[in-house]
Amino acid sequence: MSWNTSLIDGPIPAYQFLGFDPNGLPIFGALLPIYNLNVAPQVMTAELEPFVVEPANPKRVFAGDDPTDRTLTVCLSFASETEARAKLAAYWVAGG
């Protein structure tokens, strides 16, 4: 079983953000104990709205999207994989 990769990307590791280095690149610290997914807009429902986050420095986006003005990528953050699978059960699918 895995996420439906045509519409969901993740889990995406998130690190503590510590600022920028002299080259303007972000500096990351420890891995955060949260479960992040990027989902396509058509996945979104009212039930998922509370889990939407707007990271200032997203780690990744769907191809074709603008990291600073996302339209193809909705970033969701859950407390755990268990919570994510409960909220997105239709997209947790079998392969093979």
Next chain:
Amino acid sequence: MRGRSRIRTRGRTGSNSLLSQATAALGAAPYHYWDFTTNRALFAGVDVGAVASTPGWSFTRASTGYAQTLSGLLVPFASGVPRRTDKGLLVEEARTNVALQSQTMSSATWAKAGTTINANAYGAPDATTTMDGIQASAGNSGHYIQQGIVWTNAIQTVSAYVRYVNHQWIAIGHGDGTTARLASFDLLNGVAGAVTNVTSTITSLGGGVYFVTLTGLTANLAAAGNISVSMNSSNTASLQTWNASGTEQIGVWGIQAEAASGTLSAATSYIPTTTVAVTRAADVPNVATPGTPYPNTMFVQFNRTSGVNLGNSFAMSLDAGANDRSVILATTVNQPQAIITAGGIGQFSQTIGAALAANVNAKVALRTAATSANVARDNVLGTASGAITAPASPTTVRFGVDQTNANPINGYVLRSAVFSTGLADAALQRATL
């Protein structure tokens, strides 16, 4: 005569009609036929025009993507648009390019050692002039560019489009802070050279441009990991120190670093990046309600863009879900195989022919009939079974994915067809000629 057979007489039936072309190609008239190379479709014997005009057609991919033409041009496709070119329909799994600034070597993301960048100096494979030149600085030193990467513990593939300008040897590497993994390439002669802890490939795109890849297991999670592109003076899989005159130059574009996932441990199509990693979502092409109960025959012509495979990769599925299906796939050793399952119980399973090499087309046809099943590949007939239990009538035709829309072929589907009868052995073989 069965009612649906009469439908075949509708639409254009002249010698230049799609039905005539399909019949000539396959040796028998198909009920449905999709030619992805020319974007033409026949549904229930009727020429419906473009593939996307097929009744019941659906396609999802939640991102943009690139596909290649027969001439090697990379063509961009918008989110949700099938990646169809004259090579066929490209169907791939999701991948993420973690190499940032994939075609902007002048960015501060790329550290420079003994090199300068000539931005947008050469033509790139997407017909834009965005390929950067990397020029060695005069003196005895290393001459490379490098970017830090936080790897995941997985088989990683790094790929790039590189151009011979006036310098023969390069090495591309991905280290994880503990083990160096590098591959040397000869850009003058288009030959893969020495390797350290990786396998490598080089493919000519013409005009001195090559697509190069290196694949190896990155065993450590290491913040000190990196990707490097080094200009070397000889065939060595290292970041070589050598005395440059200052005129040596190569072109580099489209650097990609991707972890193996799903079925493939090799490079997939290009995913441009700037400031963040970018994910290309999976392709899922389906046709609902094909109306082709058993007995029937399915046909698919396809290739895989890699000669390696981590798991079964599916070229075509005619199914009513996971328990009732007829599928054509490439096995873990890249060998074509046909499987029929009815009520969750295997009825027929046969591999046929040698393993598929990268980018080599195969034609496979599968007959599913209660009296007998059989498979043919490239004009070679398999061994017919005895009586089988036919699966429940199929509800979906899927191209390049399995009955759950997963495990993609990671290659191009050129043509596909469904016949409304179980073709006899001779006709089954002829369809794959």
